[in-house]
Amino acid sequence: MLELDWSVVWKYRGALWDGMLTSLQLFAIALAGGVFFGTLLAMARLARWRVLSVPAAGFVNLIRSIPFIMAIFWFYFLTPVVVSKFTGQQGEAVGPFTSAIVAFIMVESAYYSEIVRAGIQSIPRGQPSAAYALGMNYWQSMGHVVLPQAFRNMLPVMLTQAVILFQDTSLVYVVALKDFLGAASKAGQLTGRIVELYIFVAVVFFILCFLASHAVKRLQARLAVGR
């Protein structure tokens, strides 16, 4: 039987907390950016002009066809090159956090664009027609009439995707970014108590994600009644 020593968790609470803050920060920025750019991408994909819809569809399909972890790696090596191209500074490091943010926003916006697209398509065509008939332009029709209803319809799916996103933040360990999992991993290596720390990480992820999923289910039931 394995002897477990849980005191390491307490001992490294500071580093673990910092890691959790990094994870939450990454999560919040990726979520906001993903929903914002995802909405724009969805609108572009549904646009009548092919100059907008074709590149948007291409981007979404490309991103969705490559493993998430590859995108993170890719942007880790690619972002500094692009940045130095624009700033003219050679080999200027961007840091893992920035490159991870870029990768997460890119990937999440592709995922969210598919959700938003389904949400927009769930609104009957007569609704934007009615908005146009009142003299609204495209942005007013989208902003006041279509998107508010679409977001209400897709809220449960968006929150489920957010839970997945939160779990996916742990993937940044591949670029040596100290998120929650990274901090635990580091502490485990220093103390040799890797099992305790990984169990702790798993339990924390489980509790957070379980509670969130549960909240989504209750919200879903409430929205269903409200209709």
Place this chain on the structure above:
Amino acid sequence: MPMIDLRNVSKWFGSFQVLKDCTTRVEKGEVVVVCGPSGSGKSTLIKAVNGLEPFQKGEILVNGTSVGDPKTNLPKLRAHIGMVFQNFELFPHMSITRNLTLGQVKVLGRSQEEAEAKGMKLLDRVGLLSQKDKFPGQLSGGQQQRVAIARALSMDPIAMLFDEPTSALDPEMINEVLDVMVELAREGMTMMVVTHEMGFARKVAHRVVFMDHGQIVEDCTKDEFFGSVRSERAQAFLSKILHH
């Protein structure tokens, strides 16, 4: 100058021609009823008038402005053409009051107070002032359609388009909507109405346009239409819908 002037309008969905060389006009203060079997292109025609359905050939002038001209500011033109839809199309996530004020505030730039005063006056006119804080889903179909008419009127339209306004209603609610429309017609509103309600046509229409297979087959005064319809197709249509 006619208020609505359609000149040789044609439209295709792919290779299928839905509108064939349609020409008609609605004078200021005139009520024109458009009828015909389903799939005859009536709805497409009326939606072309305010640019909701693009068309490939011909010209539509509303109050002298060309709808098909790419240089025309369509939102500005539409703001002054009221439209009432078959399925009401109230905004379900907004209260009745907000449904009535949104266009006035966002499109016409009226203040919230001004828009509300105007909206409430019109809501009262269609007999639904007591419903102002409810949401569309809480109203019956007939009530929703009356709110939709009030919403269109709140923009001070120069003409009103009705696209089968009673087709989605239960029979006992049709009259409450028709009553509002009759009153509007008697006040001299310019109206183009796609409907199967021949009673309404008899009561207030000046002219009746009969469409079949995307073509305008009859375009005559009400008395001519109900008196001595010339085309067989119009006669067959009339006998079908009047003997029920």
